Amino acid sequence: DAGVIQSPRHEVTEMGQEVTLRCKPISGHNSLFWYRQTMMRGLELLIYFNNNVPIDDSGMPEDRFSAKMPNASFSTLKIQPSEPRDSAVYFCASRAQVANSNQPQHFGDGTRLSIL
Amino acid sequence: GEDVEQSLFLSVREGDSSVINCTYTDSSSTYLYWYKQEPGAGLQLLTYIFSNMDMKQDQRLTVLLNKKDKHLSLRIADTQTGDSAIYFCAERPPGTYKYIFGTGTRLKVLA
Numbered sequence: 001d002a003g004v005i006q007s008p009r010h011e012v013t014e015m016g017q018e019v020t021l022r023c024k025p026i027s028g029h030n031s032l033f034w035y036r037q038t039m040m041r042g043l044e045l046l047i048y049f050n051n052n053v054p055i056d057d058s059g060m061p062e063d064r065f066s067a068k069m070p071n072a073s074f075s076t077l078k079i080q081p082s083e084p085r086d087s088a089v090y091f092c093a094s095r096a097q098v099a100n101s102n103q104p105q106h107f108g109d110g111t112r113l114s115i116l
Numbered sequence: 117g118e119d120v121e122q123s124l125f126l127s128v129r130e131g132d133s134s135v136i137n138c139t140y141t142d143s144s145s146t147y148l149y150w151y152k153q154e155p156g157a158g159l160q161l162l163t164y165i166f167s168n169m170d171m172k173q174d175q176r177l178t179v180l181l182n183k184k185d186k187h188l189s190l191r192i193a194d195t196q197t198g199d200s201a202i203y204f205c206a207e208r209p210p211g212t213y214k215y216i217f218g219t220g221t222r223l224k225v226l227a
Contacts, residue, residue, distance in 0.1 A: 013154075029197045042217065045214065045215075056214075091158055093158075104149060104163065105159075107151075107158030109156070110158050
């Protein structure tokens with residue numbers, strides 16, 4: 001079975017440029033999460049979608065960050081303009097939200113972002 | 117408040133058992149998870165336990181839960197070099213979407 005698919009796997013760009021990270025959740029999963037992982041802060045939840053609707057974006061660091069989920073099989077996380085402190089590994093995870101059932105999150109392999 | 121704490125590092129010899137510890141603070145019933153992260157990869161779910169259970173075993177993995185102390189441990193029997201990774205503990209109260217992750221414990225297996 002295909003897991004959560006993220007692209008690109010690596011991105012190196014200069015500060016000020018727009019960065020777009022992509023995620024394809026597992027088919028049938030109706031919850032999607034974007035995380036950022038750094039050595040200093042560990043794993044931080046940026047935004048959570050349920051049925052394509054953003055439910056909690058309190059973890060989005062600044063207005064430079066935006067996320068969309070136009071349909072059940074695709075989501076993007078955009079940073080514009082990018083800054084060196086945005087360098088991190090960004091993970092997408094999806095989950096099937098079923099009442100009274102424990103469905104765990106499944107993670108993609110992440111996008112390693114370096115802003116020069 | 118919600119917090120999940122883990123020690124940062126653990127080093128064991130190949131063939132020995134590894135025990136990775138975690139404490140959580142949520143006072144309600146909760147789901148507790150162990151994830152493994154290998155270099156350059158995402159978090160892979162290893163196992164999970166609900167807080168009304170004391171123990172769960174799955175091949176070389178044993179999860180023990182001390183509800184009174186809110187202490188969770190993951191024991192890996194016959195640790196192999198392929199077990200070297202970062203192990204994350206996480207909790208999620210039922211009915212919520214938010215996973216509270218620990219800082220991760222980096223396990224190093226010495227040959």
